[in-house]
Amino acid sequence: MSQAERLVDTTQIVAEFGTSKPRISEWSNDPTSGFPEVAHAEGRKRFWRHDEVAQFFAQRAPKKRTLPAAVLEADQDELLTKREVAQLLGYTQTSTINAYFRDRPGYFPEPDQDIDGPMWRRGTIVAWATSRPGKGRRRSAPGAALPEVSVEGDPDELLGTAEVASLLGYGSVASFSSVLYQGGLPELPEPDALVKEEGSRGPARKKWRRATVVEAARKRGVLPPADQDANDDMVSAAEAAEILGYNNADSFISALGHGHLPDLEQPDGYEYRRGSAGRPRQQRWKRSRVEELAARRSPSTS
DSSP: OOTTTOEEOHHHHHHHHOOOHHHHHHHHTOTTSOOOOOOEEETTEEEEEHHHHHHHHHHOOOOOOOOOHHHHHSOTTOEEEHHHHHHHHTOSSTHHHHHHHHHSTTTSOOOSEESSSEEEEHHHHHHHHHHOOSSSOOOOOOOOOOOOOOTTSOTTOEEOHHHHHHHTTOSOHHHHHHHHHHTOOTTSOSOSEEEOOTTOOSOOEEEEEHHHHHHHHHHHTSSOOTTSOTTOOEEOHHHHHHHHTOSSHHHHHHHHHTTSOGGGSSOSEEEEOSSOSSOOEEEEEEHHHHHHHHHHSOGGGO
16 A cells, blocks of 8 residues: 555544644534545544544644743742643643643643642743744653553552553653643543552642552553453554555554454454553453454455
8 A cells, every 4th residue: 555545543543643632623624724635435434544644733833822921921930730731831722731741642741740630830830931843742741650460469459540541551740740630541540549648738639549440440441351361462553454465554554444344343452552641552452362363364455
């Protein structure tokens, strides 16, 4: 498949061109935006021609961002809520910031404080707004590494937000907390306990039982189902493409999206890409299943 024939979906556009799903939807629904027309649809899933999408982003000139003098002269250490940050940046809703955390991990700065809700210093937002490029990705300073948490530990042990974020596949406590406050984790129930740290003047900390978090992780696809055989040899899209004779993972995924591989439409599992607040799961298939299909296919159809 040539580059001119390659089709990409929303997730692939977000990953390659550094935008967000809401922006793609906005452009696609606006006939004056210049965004290419949908080339193919499978149910609710839409595909665009990669070359047309690439041309659209190449023609977009970065907008120069300026902030009012009153913002630059105000107390740069003052803490702002998410709504206040959105107002400072000229966003009509906080959903734009939510989308940054969900679709572009590392692009928006992590909160300077996150206890009863995420808060940023005005100076943090000013520095980000005046230095970020019009296109591409800006990486903020990395936060503290999350701990490694065993699935096999005491099921009744209470875990804090750092351990829960790690088990659920997030890259930072802030990204996990942001999604939690938005109500974006329906699989995770209310905390099993609120624990006041000895000597702390802050509020009680949320804690969840390990068993509660593991169950939520399985529902989200971060962990395999409990009844899945850990010894199953699973392959990625790239490996499946090689077995079936496709040029690369993109051509395999495109064929899958076009319904050319009905035997593989339902994956056998997922691998969660750590470091995202959303659900950028990568499909996995049993090797035996893919090899069986390859044996039935004629080389001329690959």
